[in-house]
Amino acid sequence: MSKRTKTVLAGIALGLITSALMTATAMTAPEPQPYGEPIGPRVPRDTGAGELLLVVVGGVYPTRAEAEAANAQIVFGDLQGYYVVPVAQFQGFREQVGGAEEFALASAFRTQEGAEEFTLLAEVFGHPATILPERVRSLGGVFAGLGQEPHPDGSGPLLGPVPESLP
Amino acid sequence: MGVRLGSPMGRWVRVLASTAFVLPLILAFHWGQQGWRDHHYNYPSRPDGYTQLVNRFGQPCNEAARAISMSWRADDNGQTYTFRFHKKLGGYRTEMVPNKGGTSTNLDNDVYGHIQNNHLQKYVDHGIYGYACRLKRNGSTYSTHAFGVAIDVSSAEEYMGKCTSTVNTYHASIWKNHNWYWGLAFCDPMHFQYVTGY
Numbered sequence: 001m002s003k004r005t006k007t008v009l010a011g012i013a014l015g016l017i018t019s020a021l022m023t024a025t026a027m028t029a030p031e032p033q034p035y036g037e038p039i040g041p042r043v044p045r046d047t048g049a050g051e052l053l054l055v056v057v058g059g060v061y062p063t064r065a066e067a068e069a070a071n072a073q074i075v076f077g078d079l080q081g082y083y084v085v086p087v088a089q090f091q092g093f094r095e096q097v098g099g100a101e102e103f104a105l106a107s108a109f110r111t112q113e114g115a116e117e118f119t120l121l122a123e124v125f126g127h128p129a130t131i132l133p134e135r136v137r138s139l140g141g142v143f144a145g146l147g148q149e150p151h152p153d154g155s156g157p158l159l160g161p162v163p164e165s166l167p
Numbered sequence: 168m169g170v171r172l173g174s175p176m177g178r179w180v181r182v183l184a185s186t187a188f189v190l191p192l193i194l195a196f197h198w199g200q201q202g203w204r205d206h207h208y209n210y211p212s213r214p215d216g217y218t219q220l221v222n223r224f225g226q227p228c229n230e231a232a233r234a235i236s237m238s239w240r241a242d243d244n245g246q247t248y249t250f251r252f253h254k255k256l257g258g259y260r261t262e263m264v265p266n267k268g269g270t271s272t273n274l275d276n277d278v279y280g281h282i283q284n285n286h287l288q289k290y291v292d293h294g295i296y297g298y299a300c301r302l303k304r305n306g307s308t309y310s311t312h313a314f315g316v317a318i319d320v321s322s323a324e325e326y327m328g329k330c331t332s333t334v335n336t337y338h339a340s341i342w343k344n345h346n347w348y349w350g351l352a353f354c355d356p357m358h359f360q361y362v363t364g365y
Contacts, residue, residue, distance in 0.1 A: 042307050077294065077322045078355055079310055080302040117300065124248065124296050125322075148301050148313075149228065156226030157300060157309070 058105035067103035089141030114149025228300035232315030241293035250297035253315030294322030
């Protein structure tokens with residue numbers, strides 16, 4: 001085999017390898033992401049400590065056990081419904097509800113739209129749902145459902161404070 | 168008290184009986200007679216997994232996920248449910264659906280129309296909903312409802328955890344033929360979603 005033939009064959013082989021590599025790279029390239037990187041499927045357990053929140057209440061109970069028993073009966077199909085929370089983790093909650101009960105079925109929101117959407121969902125299932133008339137201050141505590149309302153800009157879920165929720 | 172068929176009252180009885188027989192047949196076929204047809208227009212391909220779901224339909228709770236609304240009457244209690252879903256899954260103008268700003272004919276024209284036209288509405292029971300910016304029950308990940316790509320039908324009868332189906336089984340094939348995945352596979356027979364692997 002002449003030197004010229006070897007050079008031509010080497011060129012062809014190099015071209016084939018290069019095009020194979022380019023094809024493989026194109027085939028495995030990630031899909032374009034028109035909506036940005038996925039925010040991650042897990043919702044951060046944000047309690048909104050220090051923020052002024054809207055709370056939708058499904059009932060209040062003297063003990064955690066009673067609240068959990070009631071919550072087990074209030075099913076929103078395959079969706080998360082209420083959370084069992086201590087009344088004391090929201091400053092201003094007891095004053096609006098009255099009574100001496102220590103635990104509530106509640107879901108917290110930062111926007112009126114979010115609270116109203118959840119109330120409508122509860123209506124579909126025939127469950128009680130009352131938006132407390134005044135915002136309450138979160139003192140931390142257990143997760144009460146923040147992150148389950150649309151961001152006002154329409155881009156996705158609301159995962160941080162909005163002007164109305166800041167003290 | 169007996170009624171002789173030849174008597175004037177008997178004639179009325181015959182007329183009423185005929186009407187009672189014929190009227191439901193006329194009404195049952197009205198959907199197709201009014202011009203409905205399956206357009207099968209511009210369906211998005213069904214995503215598989217979370218990343219594809221976000222790439223195709225956007226982040227959970229985004230504006231497009233709740234852009235289109237439709238109403239559906241439950242047969243057992245007569246209640247009409249109005250719910251929302253993603254703009255890529257319906258809301259495109261057809262003979263039966265006004266222009267709602269959607270980009271396909273999937274749910275509100277094609278799936279719904281087939282169920283009406285095939286006289287399967289009697290198997291749609293109460294508890295119907297779509298978009299909801301909520302997590303999965305007892306979970307920490309967003310439900311497919313938060314993306315506007317899931318519809319629950321007959322939720323009280325076909326409750327989560329039930330591994331058989333009593334009513335939705337009659338129209339499940341229509342959903343499947345229009346790219347919807349039925350939750351019976353994971354013991355949630357009320358649930359139809361336009362995504363797999365999530």
